[in-house]
Amino acid sequence: MSASTDFPSRLIEGYRDFLDQRMPIERDRFRELARRGQSPAVMLIGCCDSRVSPEVIFDTHPGELFVVRNIANLVPAFQSDGACHGVFAALEFAVQVLKVEHIVVMGHAHCGGIRAFAENGPPLAPGDSVHQWMSMIAPAVERAGSPGQKDYLTRLEQASISRSLENLLTFPYVAEAVQRGAVTLHGLWFDVETGQVFVRRGDVYVDVLAPEGAAASAAAD
Ligand SMILES: [Zn+2]
Numbered sequence: 001m002s003a004s005t006d007f008p009s010r011l012i013e014g015y016r017d018f019l020d021q022r023m024p025i026e027r028d029r030f031r032e033l034a035r036r037g038q039s040p041a042v043m044l045i046g047c048c049d050s051r052v053s054p055e056v057i058f059d060t061h062p063g064e065l066f067v068v069r070n071i072a073n074l075v076p077a078f079q080s081d082g083a084c085h086g087v088f089a090a091l092e093f094a095v096q097v098l099k100v101e102h103i104v105v106m107g108h109a110h111c112g113g114i115r116a117f118a119e120n121g122p123p124l125a126p127g128d129s130v131h132q133w134m135s136m137i138a139p140a141v142e143r144a145g146s147p148g149q150k151d152y153l154t155r156l157e158q159a160s161i162s163r164s165l166e167n168l169l170t171f172p173y174v175a176e177a178v179q180r181g182a183v184t185l186h187g188l189w190f191d192v193e194t195g196q197v198f199v200r201r202g203d204v205y206v207d208v209l210a211p212e213g214a215a216a217s218a219a220a221d
Pocket of ligand 1: 047048049071072073108110111112113114
């Protein structure tokens, strides 16, 4: 098989591995998904960061995760202004058509979007879209403490997750689905360095593998 020379060779190589190794295992699943459509139970809203791939972290199969990724895993507050909103369209489809049972907002350590907001430096690119997008988390800043504190960026990353979870409830159909128990919201924070996943319980983050009721672990200590 010859490949276009300007297409990234790394992707060709990975695709060959997919055909050789994963496709034989997943073939029946793909056929079934093509026949009856997708019905994932989980919607995950994550960051674009290339180190934080939900399908890799949770070792999921095709059809299991409905994923939206944007800079710093943000969910804007609901508004009906007639404009095009990517997160809104995905959320509406996930909740009202696919009827997902869980919505997970997953933030992570060393998030460039969060750092750009915290440092409030010069534009990262001429259009300054990152700073404009990140201004959405301004209401969450107070919860992160003062910028001089230890682990301020971690606290800001986690406050931002909380903000997105709150904003999810501004969507009337999400609030209604949560109210009747059809949908559950979750906040996760991924430690890029260790691979640990922490889940938000109340106002603290605990190791996702810790039993319910376990004391808070060291996600922000
Ligand atoms: Zn990020």
